[in-house]
Amino acid sequence: MAENKHYPELRKRLTPGWWTANRHYAMYMVREWTSLFVALYSLIFIYGLSLWATGSRADFLNFLKNPAVIGFSLVALVFTMYHAATWFYLLGAVAPVKIGRSKTKPWQALILNLILLVIVSYLAIWLVVLR
Amino acid sequence: MKMETHKVAKLHAILWGIFSLGGMIAAFLLPVMIYMTAIAYPFGLWPFSRENPACPSCLTLVRDPSLLVTGHLLGALFVFVTIAGSLFHGIFRFQSALTEVGLLKYRRALEAVGYFIIFVGIIVLAYYLIAWYLNGTIT
Numbered sequence: 001m002a003e004n005k006h007y008p009e010l011r012k013r014l015t016p017g018w019w020t021a022n023r024h025y026a027m028y029m030v031r032e033w034t035s036l037f038v039a040l041y042s043l044i045f046i047y048g049l050s051l052w053a054t055g056s057r058a059d060f061l062n063f064l065k066n067p068a069v070i071g072f073s074l075v076a077l078v079f080t081m082y083h084a085a086t087w088f089y090l091l092g093a094v095a096p097v098k099i100g101r102s103k104t105k106p107w108q109a110l111i112l113n114l115i116l117l118v119i120v121s122y123l124a125i126w127l128v129v130l131r
Numbered sequence: 132m133k134m135e136t137h138k139v140a141k142l143h144a145i146l147w148g149i150f151s152l153g154g155m156i157a158a159f160l161l162p163v164m165i166y167m168t169a170i171a172y173p174f175g176l177w178p179f180s181r182e183n184p185a186c187p188s189c190l191t192l193v194r195d196p197s198l199l200v201t202g203h204l205l206g207a208l209f210v211f212v213t214i215a216g217s218l219f220h221g222i223f224r225f226q227s228a229l230t231e232v233g234l235l236k237y238r239r240a241l242e243a244v245g246y247f248i249i250f251v252g253i254i255v256l257a258y259y260l261i262a263w264y265l266n267g268t269i270t
Contacts, residue, residue, distance in 0.1 A: 014231060014233075016232050017232075018231075029228070029232075032225070032227070033228060035220065035223075038161060038217050038220060038224075039220075039225055039248075041161070041165060041217070042214045042215075042218035042252065043218065043252060045168070046214065046218075046252055046255055046256050049200070049256070050255065052259075061172075061195055061196070061197065064172055064173060064196060065172075065173045069169070070169050070173050073165050073168065074169060074170070076169075077162060077165040077166065077169065080161050080162050080165060081162055084157070084159070084162060088158065113158075117158070117159055120159050120160070121163035121166070124209060125178050127203075128198070128205065128209050129167070129178045129179070129202065
């Protein structure tokens with residue numbers, strides 16, 4: 001109880017629509033809601049695997065070709081890329097690297113991590129599919 | 132009481148640590164996973180297709196995403212890490228976001244439902260992959 005007095009939880013004072021007050025808050029909320037698509041894609045993929053486990057490999061592959069699954073996945077990809085970009089930017093803001101007297105900027109972390117994303121993606125494809 | 136608070140703080144630190152790791156996994160690995168399953172395979176693009184020698188402008192599907200699971204143990208590990216990490220991160224973050232839009236009084240219920248989905252999802256995923264590994268589907 002005493003701890004609550006010293007550290008009041010700000011969320012208790014927030015109204016449901018507080019995030020519409022300005023663009024910064026709205027973008028924050030959009031970023032948080034991208035996680036819904038990240039979670040749903042994961043659950044949909046697990047469901048696809050369950051079709052394979054209880055049926056056949058063709059069931060899994062047909063599921064991946066279902067227009068609704070493709071449509072949702074494309075939306076999920078857009079939101080996942082948005083998550084990735086904001087996550088990389090945040091990394092640069094939270095943990096800047098000190099080089100000499102100056103510190104790296106968040107946009108530098110964003111660019112570096114986007115390049116890393118391309119490299120990691122290619123490596124993943126090579127390792128999992130092409131090898 | 133102090134010991135209890137310390138344990139709760141430690142658990143919170145662990146959960147937020149996994150959340151951050153899941154955020155990195157979702158940022159670095161999930162886009163390529165979605166590309167492979169939702170774009171490359173259904174639309175017959177690289178890396179699941181290659182040029183047809185008889186028709187240089189045509190692409191022929193020569194592989195499919197079941198390779199992600201059955202091609203190599205590393206593929207199964209990639210699927211597990213990507214899906215389990217993204218699921219944890221996504222659910223954890225979404226239930227936290229819901230408490231910020233007027234559902235704070237349902238926090239306990241949201242956490243219970245969220246952790247239940249994470250737990251069941253990861254167990255089911257691990258079960259399928261381990262079963263396929265043990266019966267030789269994953270080589």
